[in-house]
Amino acid sequence: MVKSAASLEFLDGCIIEKDYFFFSTRLDAQPLDEYDHGRIMWFESGKWFYQDRNWQVSAVCVLAHAASKKDRAYVALEEGSGIVGFYIPGSGKDVIDEALPRGEHGQGIASLTDIAQIGGHLYLCGYGGKVMRRANGKWEYFDNGLKALTLRDFLQRGMSVSDALQAAAHTQRDMIAINGFSEEDIYCVGREGLIFHFDGSIWHQTEKATNVDLNCVHCAADGFVYTAGNRGVLIQGKGNDFHVLISGVDDDFYAATWFDGHLYVGGLKGLYRLEKDGLRYVDTGEGSFKCRALDSCAGQLLVVAKRWLAVFDGLNWKRIDHPDNI
Structure with missing residues (x-):
């Protein structure tokens, strides 16, 4: 790899396989109000690789098929361009970009926030009640029961304009994260405590357990759905039944995953593990840090901090630094 000579911050990340990870990043040299550049990165057994994109990447995931671990793609969701990029090992192409419906011809789609493989398909979500699914190689809107009414709808x-503005303000469904146990049991969460459940036919809004913004959702191995957000809010449930757990933590949460029989939650102050009496701070040996993403796979827990990474194997922590951030 040729050094990029530009310090960066991590935005999202996931595990491909043991000691092999995939990330989205943002260069520090980029002005705060500009999003027309993105950099995705791979870290494999001590080596870094990267590709630049024409727009900031809000989320990444791995599209894998059960037939062969080689039959997979690394997926990058651009935040506002209406483009999803696929990096397919051995395909002979650097990237295959797919335009999302209503985002063709450079129109873009604002505020796309998360992407995940659920069952055999990719699902993404975003502001304005957006949920899409990729089936048979094509993207389609998947928002039956979730689509938000807009100002135009009320007009x-x-x-009147004033009444339409007021009505539209109460129907905005800004979704931030998506996850599922199966394609008949999917959950999408967002701002102001929104939780929607897809039951195999339609999205239903669950009864609100909180009014604070929810920033992440994880369908865990214990059969429960966990979603977390601002002001130390951690919620547990499934179906239409959700309740707030007493976290005992003053933090804003942005990531959650299940590892080695426990729920782990990441926030602006660091990493926590859910115990019987609430969340307990996890000492990674790095002090306080901003956690951007969590993932678990292949016997490893991946912690994506703003400036570095950490990997936990159940016994020991290992910090990974990007050379341009040292």
């Missing part, structure tokens, strides 16, 4: 019903 077309004959409302």
